[in-house]
Amino acid sequence: xxxxxxxxxxxxxxxxxxxxxxxxxxxxxxxxxxxxxxxxxxxxxxxxxxxxxxxxxxxxxxxxxxxxxxxxxxxxxxxxxxxxxxxxxxxxxxxxxxxxxxxxxxxxxxxxxxxxxxxxxxxxxxxxxxxxxxxxxxxxxxxxxxxxxxxxxxxxxxxxxxxxxxxxxxxxxxxxxxxxxxxxxxxxxxxxxxxxxxxxxxxxxxxxxxxxxxxxxxxxxxxxxxxxxxxxxxxxxxxxxxxxxxxxxxxxxxxxxxxxxxxxxxxxxxxxxxxxxxxxxxxxxxxxxxxxxxxxxxxxxxxxxxxxxxxxxxxxxxxxxxxxxxxxxxxxxxxxxxxxxxx
Amino acid sequence: xxxxxxxxxxxxxxxxxxxxxxxxxxxxxxxxxxxxxxxxxxxxxxxxxxxxxxxxxxxxxxxxxxxxxxxxxxxxxxxxxxxxxxxxxxxxxxxxxxxxxxxxxxxxxxxxxxxxxxxxxxxxxxxxxxxxxxxxxxxxxxxxxxxxxxxxxxxxxxxxxxxxxxxxxxxxxxxxxxxxxxxxxxxxxxxxxxxxxxxxxxxxxxxxxxxxxxxxxxxxxxxxxxxxxxxxxxxxxxxxxxxxxxxxxxxxxxxxxxxxxxxxxxxxxxxxxxxxxxxxxxxxxxxxxxxxxxxxxxxxxxxxxxxxxxxxxxxxxxxxxxxxxxxxxxxxxxxxxxxxxxxxxxxxxxxxxxxxxxxxxxxxxxxxxxxxxxxxxxxxxxxxxxxxxxxxxxxxxxxxxxxxxxxxxxxxxxxxxxxxxxxxxxxxxxxxxxxxxxxxxxxxxxxxxxxxxxx
Numbered sequence: 123x124x125x126x127x128x129x130x131x132x133x134x135x136x137x138x139x140x141x142x143x144x145x146x147x148x149x150x151x152x153x154x155x156x157x158x159x160x161x162x163x164x165x166x167x168x169x170x171x172x173x174x175x176x177x178x179x180x181x182x183x184x185x186x187x188x189x190x191x192x193x194x195x196x197x198x199x200x201x202x203x204x205x206x207x208x209x210x211x212x213x214x215x216x217x218x219x220x221x222x223x224x225x226x227x228x229x230x231x232x233x234x235x236x237x238x239x240x241x242x243x244x245x246x247x248x249x250x251x252x253x254x255x256x257x258x259x260x261x262x263x264x265x266x267x268x269x270x271x272x273x274x275x276x277x278x279x280x281x282x283x284x285x286x287x288x289x290x291x292x293x294x295x296x297x298x299x300x301x302x303x304x305x306x307x308x309x310x311x312x313x314x315x316x317x318x319x320x321x322x323x324x325x326x327x328x329x330x331x332x333x334x335x336x337x338x339x340x341x342x343x344x345x346x347x348x349x350x351x352x353x354x355x356x357x358x359x360x361x362x363x364x365x366x367x368x369x370x371x372x373x374x375x376x377x378x379x380x381x382x383x384x385x386x387x388x389x390x391x392x393x394x395x396x397x398x399x400x401x402x403x404x405x406x407x408x409x410x411x412x413x414x415x416x417x418x419x420x421x422x423x424x425x426x427x428x429x430x431x432x433x434x435x436x437x438x439x440x441x442x443x444x445x446x447x448x449x450x451x452x453x454x455x456x457x458x459x460x461x462x463x464x465x
Numbered sequence: 466x467x468x469x470x471x472x473x474x475x476x477x478x479x480x481x482x483x484x485x486x487x488x489x490x491x492x493x494x495x496x497x498x499x500x501x502x503x504x505x506x507x508x509x510x511x512x513x514x515x516x517x518x519x520x521x522x523x524x525x526x527x528x529x530x531x532x533x534x535x536x537x538x539x540x541x542x543x544x545x546x547x548x549x550x551x552x553x554x555x556x557x558x559x560x561x562x563x564x565x566x567x568x569x570x571x572x573x574x575x576x577x578x579x580x581x582x583x584x585x586x587x588x589x590x591x592x593x594x595x596x597x598x599x600x601x602x603x604x605x606x607x608x609x610x611x612x613x614x615x616x617x618x619x620x621x622x623x624x625x626x627x628x629x630x631x632x633x634x635x636x637x638x639x640x641x642x643x644x645x646x647x648x649x650x651x652x653x654x655x656x657x658x659x660x661x662x663x664x665x666x667x668x669x670x671x672x673x674x675x676x677x678x679x680x681x682x683x684x685x686x687x688x689x690x691x692x693x694x695x696x697x698x699x700x701x702x703x704x705x706x707x708x709x710x711x712x713x714x715x716x717x718x719x720x721x722x723x724x725x726x727x728x729x730x731x732x733x734x735x736x737x738x739x740x741x742x743x744x745x746x747x748x749x750x751x752x753x754x755x756x757x758x759x760x761x762x763x764x765x766x767x768x769x770x771x772x773x774x775x776x777x778x779x780x781x782x783x784x785x786x787x788x789x790x791x792x793x794x795x796x797x798x799x800x801x802x803x804x805x806x807x808x809x810x811x812x813x814x815x816x817x818x819x820x821x822x823x824x825x826x827x828x829x830x831x832x833x834x835x836x837x838x839x840x841x842x843x844x845x846x847x848x849x850x851x852x853x854x855x856x857x858x859x860x861x862x863x864x865x866x867x868x869x870x871x872x873x874x875x876x877x878x879x880x881x882x883x884x885x886x887x888x889x890x891x892x893x894x895x896x897x898x899x900x901x902x903x904x905x906x907x908x909x910x911x912x913x914x915x916x917x918x919x920x
Contacts, residue, residue, distance in 0.1 A: 128718045136712055193789060193883060194804045277528035279738045281775030291748035303754070304722055308746040311714070380746070381711055381739050382773050390711050425715035427704055427723075437715075438707050 124295055124304040129422040131294065135311040135380065137418025138318030139165075142373035143391055144398040144410035145322060146366035152342045152405045153359045156245055157253050159261040162392025163268060164367050167236060168374025169383035170271055171229035173280050176221040179205055220285045225375045230368055237367025241360050264388065272385040279382035284310045289379075310379050317376050321369060322411055328365075329407075338362055342405075397445050403458025413456055417441050506836045507622040507919030508598045515570040515835065517542070517822070518599030520590050520614060521628065523578040527606045527734060529769055530814045534605065534628055535576060536807055537815035541822035544802075545572045552802040556795040556851035557823060561830035568829050575599060581606070583613035590614045594621050600835050601626060603821050605648075606734075606814060608632030608681040615644035622919015624837045626821040629814040631733075631765050633684035636865035638907025642916040643837055645844055645864045647824065648817045649897070651681070652905050654764045654784040655688030657870035657892035659696045662782060666727065666760050668697035673725035675716055675740060677732050678705040685731040685764050687905055693729075701725040706736070713740040717747050726754040729762045737763060738773035745777040766873055769812050771885045778875030778885060785871045787816040787853050788888055796853040810883050820852045824859070838916040856894070862901035864913065870897050 143165055150158045182201040190198035206214035217224075244263060248256045283289065288309050295305030329335035341348045341355040348355050374383070381387070398417055402409030423429060424440035436443075448456065510516070519538045522531035544552045547564025554562045566572045575597040577589030586604075593599040602618050605611055605628025612634055618625035619641040627635055627646040631654070636646050662670075672693060676682040682705070690700050701723050706716055717740070720728055728749060732740050744750070744761055752759040766783035789800045789810035799819065803811040811819070824844065832839035845861035854868040873886040902909045 125719065125722055128722075129715060132714045132718055135714070190880070192881065193810045194801060198881075272524075272528070277525070278769060279735055279773035281742075281773060281777075283775060289746070290751070291746065303752060306718075306721060306748050306752075308748070310746065380743075382742060382775070384735060384773075387711065390709070422715040427702060427719050430704065 124300045125426060125428075126423075127294075127298075127300075128305050128307075129426060130419055131305070131307050131311075133419025133422035134315045134415065135418075136421060137415035138315050139373055139377055139391060139414075140395055140398045140418050141411045141414025142318050142321060143370055143395040144402065144414050145325060145407060146369045147395055147399050148402070148405060148407050148410040149325075149362055149366040149369075151399070152407070153338060153362045154241075154245070154249065156248065156256050157260070158245070158366075159257050159392065160240065160264040160267065161260075161366075161370055161395065162388030162390075163264040164233065164236065164370040164388070165374040165377075165391055166271065166383070166385065166388030167267065168229055168233060168371030169282075169378050169387060170275065170374075171232055171371060172222050172225035172282050172375045172378045173275065173383060175225040175228045176218070176282055179203070179218045179221050179224075183207075216285075219283075222282055222284055222375065222379055225378075226372060229371045229375045233368040233371030234364045236371070237364035238360065240367070241363040245363070246356075246360075264392070268385050268388065275385065277385060279384040281382045282378040284379035288313060314376050314380065318373070321372060325365070325369060326407065334358065334361075394441060397441055401445050401448050401455055403455030405459055406455065406457040409455055409457030417444065420444060505918065506838075508594065508600050510570055510598075510600060510835055513570055514573050515567055516597055516599050517572060517574045517825075518577065518590065518593035518597065518602040518604075519574055519818075520577040520579055520586060520593065520602055520604035521818075522581045522606060522610075523576070525579075525581040527581045530606045530629065530734075530767070530812065531579070533769065533812045533815045534818045537803065537811060537819040538574065538576075538603075538822060540803060540806060541819045542572045542574055545822070545826050549806070550798075550802050553795050553799050553819070553823060553852055556798050557827070558850040559827045559831070561827050562823065567826040568833070568835065572826070577604075579604060579607075579610050579614075581610060583609050586610040586614050587617050590617055591621075594618075594623055599623070601825055603628060603818060603825070605629035605818070608635055609679055611635050611646075612639045612680065615639070615641050619643045619914070619917055622837055622917045624825065624840050626818075626825050628818045628821065630681075631685070632681035633688065633905050634680050634907070636863045637684070637903075637905065638911045640863050640865075640907075640911055640913050642841060642864075642913040645821070645824075645841075645859065647821050647866045649784075649786050649868070649870055650865065651685040651688040651764070652899055652903070653870050653897040654685065655690075655692035656897040656899075657784050657872050657890075658689065658762070658764060658782065659692035660892075660896075661872045661890055662693060662727075662762060663696040663698075665782065667757070670698045670727050670757070670760075671701045671723075671725045671755065672698050672727040672729050672762075673701050673720045673723050674703035674729045674731060675713070675720075676703055676705050677736050678707055681733065682731050684905065686729075689729055689731065689762075689764050691905070698727070706732070706740070708736065710736065711739055713743040714747065716740070717743050717749070720744075720749065721747075721752070721754075724754070726757050727760045727762060729764065731764060733765055733767070734770055735773070737767075737770055741774045741777050741781070766886060767813065768883070768885055769814070771875065772882065779877050781875045782889070783873055783875075783886075785873050785886065786813045788813065788871055788873060788886060789816075789883070790888065791853060791871075793851075793853060793855065795851045799853060816853060820854075823852065824849070836918055838918045841916050855891075858894075860901070862913075863906065863911075867894050867898060869894050 147161050182203040184199045187198045187200045192198045291306045291308040294307045296302040398413045402413030424437040521534045543549045579586035590602050601624045603626035608630040611627045611630035615625045625644040633651045676686040730740050763783040766785045771778045828840045828843040832843040844859050847859040850856050857868040870892045872890040874889045876887045
């Protein structure tokens with residue numbers, strides 16, 4: 123029982139990431155009709171916003187310490203971050219330590235801009251082209267973005283720890299009456315889940331309760347009629363692209379303390395996110411969220427030693443297996459609508 | 466309109482025939498005249514230069530290690546050609562290297578990108594052999610790549626000097642007559658680590674292994690399991706994890722419920738960074754199980770990778786082939802030479818490929834020929850010193866170097882971004898020695914085969 127609860131918890135944070143990426147993918151697909159293979163790259167860029175802010179906050183001046191020696195026997199060069207000068211060593215150190223949460227504020231304008239530039243600069247030229255062309259160009263863009271990040275930051279993962287106050291784990295098992303030390307869950311993953319839930323709720327509320335959201339939904343349902351009514355739907359859809367980029371970017375920022383980011387992390391999530399979108403139903407926002415969590419939890423269960431002993435290799439194929447079963451029984455996905463990608 | 470038969474294509478054709486004849490003739494004569502073996506093998510150098518092929522990951526997840534290897538190769542070439550401060554050439558016990566290249570020929574090199582994929586690595590090695598005329602191929606990282614490229618070099622009649630490859634298979638069941646490895650291996654890691662672990666953590670321990678699902682992971686798991694069980698440890702479980710895995714939480718969580726009190730991470734590169742980070746996140750290191758502190762072990766350490774894991778490596782035991790803080794003359798000379806040129810200390814990957822290049826060059830000089838079979842003979846059973854690992858033997862039976870192994874620990878208070886590991890013990894070579902037909906090395910069936918000089 124405790125093992126099952128533990129794997130559900132484990133599935134939640136992974137599911138959160140899938141859900142956030144799939145949500146953005148679905149937003150773009152539902153509004154612009156574009157299959158965006160560069161969405162994983164947006165997740166990765168978000169993560170590197172956190173890395174960049176960490177580096178910016180840690181930018182330093184060099185002083186030479188004559189009392190210490192470096193590896194060649196020369197006087198040691200010591201880096202003193204500017205924030206230490208400005209706010210004192212203690213306050214400065216804690217500002218650097220909180221760089222990941224601070225990066226949320228830093229990432230929003232950047233991701234907005236990246237999304238906006240991507241849509242206006244490249245993707246808008248592909249609206250009328252076949253889906254295959256869209257997939258090729260966005261996939262190509264993803265590779266370009268990846269290589270740019272690698273050129274600047276290298277190929278190795280870069281540690282971006284959570285603030286000290288939020289690291290560590292708590293004994294969830296003991297809280298709900300199991301033996302202590304059986305169900306341990308890190309704080310940051312719980313925060314990630316809460317954060318994802320908040321972002322998802324905010325996106326849904328935005329679409330449901332604002333005029334802007336209403337117009338967007340109307341545009342998703344019938345683009346031409348909305349256009350005839352004199353509304354510049356393209357502008358709104360560009361905004362939606364930027365919002366989707368922000369959602370993916372924030373998912374990336376918050377993910378950095380869970381796994382040290384590297385240039386390739388977007389691709390790891392991209393393929394699974396597409397499976398999530400397809401299982402959830404192309405174009406269905408609740409479907410994407412539901413399928414995200416569902417597949418995240420399933421993946422966790424499949425990695426249990428007991429399950430692997432029973433069916434070796436199941437951990438690597440479970441998601442695709444479930445996708446096949448769902449597509450065979452419900453060809454439009456869990457919550458798919460009629461008429462999407464069927465013309 | 467001219468009726469002349471002198472067309473562009475005609476001229477090219479004639480030129481090509483003449484060129485082919487010009488190239489072919491000396492080789493035919495050489496065969497009889499140069500009886501001492503300067504031809505009759507693949508890519509026999511004809512001019513006053515010789516080309517080496519450096520096959521390293523320049524893209525993909527190991528690109529940073531590949532970049533460091535390439536730096537060391539370039540440094541080695543510079544030193545062989547008489548440039549720079551000579552690095553480890555003055556400390557090397559064999560004195561045939563005098564800054565005039567290899568066998569009097571100036572050293573040139575070409576590079577290839579393995580992408581850390583076996584097929585890409587084979588393709589780039591093949592291109593360097595066939596198109597660029599490389600006389601020797603060297604590189605890493607990843608044992609999958611090393612085994613694949615080694616087999617290709619065997620077929621092509623080229624010497625392969627392995628870079629960073631740690632799997633037993635490279636000089637075990639997949640050993641080849643044309644392949645040589647300076648780097649240590651899984652068996653040696655297990656043999657060196659086990660006594661240190663037993664000493665630090667006690668002999669009554671229950672270990673849980675997470676293992677990368679490819680040949681290096683299997684041999685490392687096997688080596689560590691056998692060595693630690695020999696010390697009295699029990700192995701509770703060993704779970705394979707996909708190489709592409711990034712989040713290890715669903716593999717880490719069951720560890721706590723297994724009753725294990727040690728977690729062994731047979732992971733390298735990004736896998737190691739992520740699994741270790743996840744294990745620390747889940748508070749494993751703060752736990753007490755069976756009345757003992759829970760411990761984590763990483764059998765193969767890499768400083769470049771340790772950086773990715775940040776503070777999580779503190780206090781964690783592992784093994785390494787070489788470390789820049791060693792104080793012997795060879796290591797000091799190499800760190801000085803590399804550090805002065807590039808501004809930071811070399812990694813173990815850089816060290817091993819630098820050694821391999823010098824060892825190859827020296828073997829050619831001693832053999833007096835580039836013929837792979839002559840070079841192989843010169844390397845087999847070769848004993849040397851002064852390359853940073855103390856007295857070393859290139860064993861003839863399996864082409865594996867035998868030298869001391871370093872047991873290291875993540876440093877508690879690093880003074881710089883390079884100062885991440887501290888040396889706990891230098892395990893003497895006798896303790897990590899094994900018979901060439903050891904079961905972990907493919908048993909009695911594993912043979913080098915015949916040396917292949919190619920065409």
